[in-house]
Amino acid sequence: MDLNLFYLDGYGQFVWPSFFITFVICFYVYLKTKKEFQKQEKIFLKEFKQSRIIKIENAKGIKKTEEAFSGNSIF
Numbered sequence: 910m911d912l913n914l915f916y917l918d919g920y921g922q923f924v925w926p927s928f929f930i931t932f933v934i935c936f937y938v939y940l941k942t943k944k945e946f947q948k949q950e951k952i953f954l955k956e957f958k959q960s961r962i963i964k965i966e967n968a969k970g971i972k973k974t975e976e977a978f979s980g981n982s983i984f
Contacts, residue, residue: 915921 917924
């Protein structure tokens with residue numbers, strides 16, 4: 910195996926730690942974002958779950974009304 914690939918003409922000592930640190934920071938941000946999203950999702954569902962059910966029932970009623978009048982053309 911050719912180790913010159915890892916040395917990168919002497920700059921490998923700067924490049925590889927930079928890649929590693931960047932990967933660790935991105936993974937940390939991903940985990941924090943995922944945790945915060947799940948927290949906000951629970952809050953949202955707790956607050957709006959009842960109104961969501963009502964809106965779905967209303968939307969079904971509107972759809973039936975649209976189907977009843979869809980056969981009539983004005984033009």
